[in-house]
Amino acid sequence: MDNSKPQTIIRLVEVKRRTGLSTSTIYHWMKCGLFPTQVNLGNKLVGWKEAEIDKWVSSRSDVMDIR
Structure with a gap:
């Protein structure tokens, strides 16, 4: 049984x-x-995986040295 978060x-x-x-x-x-x-x-609807966006934002914060 997979207990991972959707x-x-x-x-x-x-x-x-x-x-x-x-x-x-x-x-x-x-x-x-x-x-x-x-x-x-489906039917012209798109979205992004929240975890991937959060990871991308975090990586950009590191690059830009946001304080």
């Missing part, structure tokens, strides 16, 4: 809020392999 999916508005990035920057960086890829939720 993954939370967040939508673009929340991704933008957490990262401070614009929609065009998010999609451009995804294309370049610099940002986590989206998950297709």
Whole structure:
């Protein structure tokens, strides 16, 4: 039996809020392999894995030396 926590999916508005990035920057960086890829939720709906976004934000904080 798998007791792991289910993954939370967040939508673009929340991704933008957490990262401070614009929609065009998010999609451009995804294309370049610099940002986590989206998950297709069906019928033109997409989201991102919350854990991947949190990890990306944390890694950027380290790079930018945010205090």
